[in-house]
Amino acid sequence: MMTEKQNAYIKSLMSKKEWAVTADLEFYANTYYTQVDKATASAIIEYLLSCDDKTAETVSDSKIINWFLMVDKKKKGKKMGEIADDAWKNKIFYNKQNINTVFTAKKEIMTDFYNKYNK
Known part of the structure; x- marks a missing residue:
């Protein structure tokens, strides 16, 4: 199981980032944040960190x-x-x-x- 800290961090990133659905992310979202192992949670965190920030503006x-x-x-x-x-x-x-x-x-x-x- 993922740690409580990983779970909280993923929830935080999902609300702050623009992300595209991946298999890991879909699995995570559909298991109510509980059934993901630590390695998968780490992969999800790495992916979300690479996504664009929702608050980032690209206005010229x-x-x-x-x-x-x-x-x-x-x-x-x-x-x-x-x-x-x-x-x-x-x-x-x-x-x-x-x-x-x-x-x-x-x-x-x-x-x-x-x-x-x-x-």
Whole structure:
């Protein structure tokens, strides 16, 4: 039998990763997490570790920049106005002329902000 630690770790990875069904994973999922031996559990863990993270974003920089410009243009709309206000509160100051410079300096913050509103 797999260990309690392996079981908990697999459950955690399955909720955090994008995975494709394999025979081991199907067997694991259909046995209610109890009938898998330690070696199979280890193989499942190795497989899930190699899968993409569900939170990973592959959005291009230009898409994020264009989204910020769109938010700025639509300040009169309620949702966009709230987003623009939130951006200002988070000290993300930009305009059409300096957006690329600001994005280069604050890429991580702006990407997180984009992800917050586009999930």
